[in-house]
Amino acid sequence: MSEILMPRLSDTMEEGVVAAWRKQVGDEVKTGDVLVEIETDKAVMEHEAYEDGVLAEILVKEGDTAPIGAPIARLVGAGEPVGGTAPAPEPTAAPEPTAEAPAAEPVAAPEAPAPTASAVVTRPDGERILSSPLARRDARDLGVDLAAVEGSGPGGRIIRADVAKAAANGAATAPAAAPSAPAAPAQPQAAPVVDETDELIPLTSIRKTIARRLTESMQSSPHFYVTKTIDAGPLSELRAQLNERLVAADRKKVSVNDIIVRAAAVVLRDHPVVNSSFTPEAIVRHGRIHVGIAVATETGLVVPVIRDADTKSLTSISAETRTLAGKARDRKLGLDEMTGGTFTVSNLGMYGIDHFTAVINPPEAAILAVGAVRSEPGVKNGELAVVQKMTMTLSSDHRVIDGAQAAEFVRDLAAVLQDPWLAIA
Template sequence: MADIKVPVFSESVSEGTLLTWHKQPGEPVKRGEVIAEIETDKVVLEVTAQQDGVLQSVAKNEGDTVLSEEVLGTIGEAGAAPAAPTPDQASGPVANTASAGGTAVHPNGYGTQDAGNEATRRDDLSPAVRKIVAENNLDPARIPATGPKGNITKEDAVVAAQGGLTYQGPQDAAEPPSMREAETATPQTQARTPSAPAPTAPVQAPQGARPEQRVPMTRIRQRIAERLKEVQNTAAILTTFNEVNMKPAMDLRKKYQDQFVAKHGVKLGFMSLFVRAATEALKQFPVVNASVDGKDIIYHGYYDIGIAVASDRGLVVPILRDTDQLSLAAIEKQIAEFATKARGGKLTLEDMSGGTFSITNGGTFGSMMSTPIINAPQSAILGMHNIIERPVAENGQVVIRPMMYVALSYDHRIIDGKEAVQFLVTIKNILEDPARMLLEI
């Protein structure tokens, strides 16, 4: 027998939430296989099996709070009988009992239309799923199941609740009110949309209904909210704007894209150009690369730039380290790797620790202009926006150019307006004449 333990958390993380069990007691597991996921206020950690065998028992249910190195369950040798469930686990999957009228009644209060119809009765629901089913009056038979054995997962139940798949029995002939739109879902439920087809006809709320749904914040979302509010309460944030003619950068990409891809195996994007331009500007204005620690200013002699990435679990900022030593190709490869890891929830604490400056690209989603919030303890953040063709004046003539508004939010406690404006102008000048990056001017 071997214990399944919670991974060791970093010093800044005290506890986590057991997000998902990928295996159930009695199921075989292989060494290195992911059997559970734990969400902290920074990342989602995978718990892997340390040996081949069978999952004998689980000591924690989905949604439970767990501590570093706490025992989650046990793995035994293949062929060994699963351990007897604890009283808390025994209250999980409970068989439906038939009422006198022949309708199956679940202990949590929902029924099925036919006690003898196995397709409408589910006895394999976990406690977390049963809670969602009961609170939202769901019909388990109508919930698309994506579990490893055809069982309904917690994510399946939440998605069903959002879609209004409520039970319609003799006492519920009318269409039930639908839940709030999908954007109210927690990030992890959006990331695990069931592969089974959704109902062909959308469920309509009764006329005059005012449906709403209360969904608790994930740990990551709570942490994001705390940090953003903390920096607003602490730093003296000011934002300066400018605009960049992106035609030279676009011409550069168009001219060398094929050769760049052939040599490096990755496309040349705008983000790598902005990272290099920001790095050169940081060299010229070291205070923008600094941070505040109490009454001290810490000047960093290195350039670690965070790239804000929108993931299904919230905004994350992985760090490109030593950008002054990275080529455009190396930057593009690391950004692509971070994006892939963010989509799969694979970013680690090391990927997001540190950073002296950040860049966020709202233009990806069509943003025209914004005032980004500093990523503490950094003192500045650069905001990129949508590229739109607009008429501009050049040499006394009106011409059409692809223009981008850029924004620099900075901590006015240590960065003066003159330095902030000149920093942003430097980035503008470099992007409008990319040869400056080679000359470092």
């Protein structure tokens, strides 16, 4: 018998949610067969079998969470006895009504792994608390002490609705564990006032990771910002000319962002300090240029990566960006498609945003925030005219990049974008 372990499917993954079992107990499994779909902090990914056998037992049900390396199923050889799915939460209690919520809802625990279906929760006096796995997970996510919650399920069992009600009433806050050693008091985060009209949405794996990584970025990386507004007329004219010819050839159009990604990659060749990462031992100046593209999805921000962007044509970058953005929204990105970035471009121009600053995506040392191409009064050829402008801001890690180095990069990028044929030549 061998165990199937929760795999590490992303560089920031600490735990995973079993989204769907593709094999069931008793099914024959061949090496390379897709066993299970795992929801990570970035995507839903397929996990393949590494050996032949028969799926003997499922230890983590769909919708449940397990830490990396924890057993989620067992495999046996042909002819050996098989078991079943994960045991019921409490054998003595009636099952929780299925109308409450689907068991496959992908909600992950914040730090410790969510209890498996057989986990037992007790009151201080040792009395057993009947509660569903999803209710226990929500209680941990929302800071609710199950010992103070009255259950409305069969036999007094606590269900998710009971946890949400307790949290909405501002009651039953779980007590903090006693510290093992004296520590300086942390500044508490102000708790919002919650009433019955509010909706409490437990954090998903991806939202927790966004919160953790961006908080770490702002706290550990001393950010500074360099902003420049450029004449975007040539950029718009080039795009219009290219798209006219591409449409005539029955090919896909390119976007302003595609040109910006290509231009940034080309300029990074001459500014390796911007294409770097900080470590406690050394500054890593990357020999290849992998540009991340910030993509907004329903579950949060994802950054797929265009590898070797400086060596690819504009139309190749455009096609790859469309493919990666689609996979990001469907949560189907592979590990190699969302790791290894050395620089990131975040563009909110499509939302009509003129200017913003972006948080650095660690371990990178810089990120470029791009606003919309906008029309405004200006001077052209010595005369008043309506001109097109675009504002971009480079956020830099001051541990790696000095002010003058950031300014030089932005200056050179502006020069290329104002003569954009240089980006595609």
